[in-house]
Amino acid sequence: MTRDAIVTNPTVEVRMKLIGKCSQDAKTYNLSTVSEVIAIIVGDLDPSLDGYREDISFNVEKNIDTGARHSISLHEYLSFRIHERFTEISTFLYAKRLFQQFLVDGYTMVESGRLLYIRTHQQSLHCGSYRGLFDALTCGEIEPGTQGRRIVLPFSFTGGARYMVQNYQDAMAICAWIGYPNIFITFTFIYTVEFQKRGLPHAHILLFIDRVDVITFSNDIDSIISAEIPSKDNDLEYYTVVGEFMIHDPCSVANNKSPCMVKGRCSKHFPKKFMESSVVDCNGYPIYRCRDDGHTILKSGVELDNRFVVPHNRYLLLKYRAHINVEWCNQSRSIKYLFKYVNKGNDRVTAQFYKSSNSEDIGEVIDEIGMYYDCRYISPCQAVWRLFSYDIQFRNPSVERLSFHLPNEQSIVFYDDLFVETVLERTTIKNSMFLAWFEANKRYPKARELTYREMHNCFVWKRKEREWQPRRRGFAIGRMFYVPPGIGEIFYRRCLLNLVRGPISFEEIHTIDGIQYSSFRDACYARGLICDEKEYIDAIVEASHWSTASALRRLFVTLLTSNSLCKPEKVWDVVWPHLCDDVEYNH
Known part of the structure; x- marks a missing residue:
């Protein structure tokens, strides 16, 4: 170095x-x-x-005897x-x-x-499964250093790659539960806070409008978002702050040396086209009202009209007097790219x-x-x-991550100076979040009405007590960790957990119409989940809610090269729109 x-x-x-x-x-x-x-x-x-x-x-004196x-x-x-x-x-x-x-x-x-x-x-620290440790003990391999794997940078580290991915998938879980967000706000003043090389931090905020009001607002975007210069005579204060914060710098013909210029064109697509009313195009992107009404603002010695106005909200602009870009985004094709941008990571x-x-x-x-x-x-x-320990991520409602595993395959974290038999003697070793779900289903009739993912709607996981308890207040969304199809039985287990309500044992999960199947894959087949390549189609469609098109294409190629697909043409006929979602923007 x-x-x-x-x-x-x-x-x-x-x-x-x-x-x-x-x-x-x-x-x-x-x-x-x-x-x-x-x-x-x-x-x-x-x-x-x-x-x-x-x-x-x-x-202030503290009791150091407590650690x-x-x-x-x-x-x-x-x-x-x-x-x-x-x-x-x-x-x-x-x-x-x-x-x-x-x-x-x-x-x-x-x-x-x-x-x-x-x-x-x-x-x-080492992490291994219960079965792996038990087998090691019976084979005489009692030294813990021979078990488990090293964890390098966990998702609990703020700003790390796993941290960003988990927050991104949590955001998509909210989207899957509530629906697509409606308004995307970029607030350059001070909720994901991002720090770029422009002097000030700025926040990315995604807002969800109540479904009752969505139709009203979508039919009248102009009541929320403006992309025009106000009248200087009728609203001087508004005119002044628009000119100070919401006008794009002269570019294109007016200034071909502007930082936004790439290959002779503005990378932000200014100046915009004149439009008499706001519309949403076929790809889900809004085109805001931008009338040729003769209003102009002088910036850097150049007279600029409505085509250089950044979309904004009048109330927010006057209240905070900062650059606040407000966009309408209630369309499926643009959502995952918004969430990816919000959680893109460090500069x-x-x-x-x-x-x-x-x-x-x-x-x-x-x-x-x-x-x-x-x-x-x-x-x-x-x-x-x-x-100062200010928040850089905020979401409401909260998203709780749900772990699950195969029988006797729960993860166990232990120090390398402990013997395996000591680790296996822990009283809580068999009280994983997933196994405690079975116990909650035995104890609470309400729990038997819910799938595993729905448990957090009505129950709370108490980590200290290692048990599920009825929720007294609030609300949360459950999200099971994503598992790719090629991982085997755990993937089919996850498919069943999306449907099975209130099981009290592993066997009950793969029991269909009174018949207990020998594997979770067979149970999925009996439920009609994997006939005609349905498991692979569902996996790609589910991943499309949060993954980019390039990652989906790599997944599809992996399925092809591993001979996992019996009739790949059937899968292609269904999933090709997701695989090609970004083609028109990259080529």
Whole structure:
């Protein structure tokens, strides 16, 4: 790495060049458009910071005998230092660009410390199935180090790849339960909060309108969304804020050197066409009313008309006085791309280090943590947002993830210094969320009316007690983890769990009309779920609700090459619209 080259030869001249054109995702690897101090992470960092010690005690006495921490963390120390206080003058807050550097340096130290913990402690954790541990015990393999697998970067780590995927699928679960969202808001001021290279963070907000009111609003989009310049004489305040926040910069013929110009055309499709009324095209994308009424606004020395107005809502614009893009999105073809955009992950840059003298290339080992770093771009606003522990994800209603497994295949997490027989003696080892569902069905008549996915509507999983209890308030949506068709019996188990209500045992799940089938696949066949390749068709259709068309095509090719399909032409006739969903936009 570059740091090692500098240590080896301190006199070497090393520079960093940010590359604007690259073959990767332009929304993630684009260049910064603002002048600010940022951090670009290209590898592991030393999680230490001048001025912080691990023995700084809390101001309030805590009972350390209970295992609670008695000293503050680096995260808490930095959050304390960057707060403004009336009783003291903070040097940090008035240091301008040095303050920005302090923020990005501090946050990278905090995050590196967390990743270092994951890297060093996950080696001591193993995850294996109950049956696998029991078989190992009977065969005499009682050393836990021979069992399980290493978990590198779990979905509990905020911002990681698994974290983003799980939040994306949770969002799609809400969509499947309630229906498609109606309004998509991009709020550049401060709920998924995204940090781009433009100086300010912004929030992506998806709103669902009550189904009773959807038809009324869809027939009158103009009552919610405006893409026109108001009259300067009749509404001067509204006219002023539209001109300040909601006008696209001059581009195309007016300014062919604008940053939005790509191959001679505006990447944001400005200027728009004049339209007398708002309509939704055949692909589900709205075309807003944009009349040629003669209203103009002067921006950067150019007179711009309605064709350069970004769609917005008058009430929100006047209330918050910020760039707030409001779009109508109640169409199926655009939904999954909206959710993918909302959870696309951290911003990055493509950087190249070079020096004047020749040197040997230094190889590097790539792992999940290294992939997470991958030239991450951390801005000062992102650093302070995360140091203050503000939310970056919010959804309502909540989505609860449901685990399931085959008989005696529940996952067990254990430390590598425990013997297998000790792990198997745990009293809670057979009380998984899925097995506790059987017990709830025995205890509560209401539970017998629900499928596994519907349990969270009326019941709550108590993790500490390891049991399901009736819900007293609130509401939640259940989501079973996705399983691909090629995984085997667990896939067919999941298919049955979407239909079977209130079973009290594994056997009852694959019992159809009084006949107990020997496998879950046979039970699916008896229910008519897998005749005529239906299981593969259902799998692709289900995945189409949250997956991109390119991923669906890879899934279809995998099914073809693995000889899983007896009549692939029948599957193609049904699923080809999902596989080709993005063709007209990419070609």
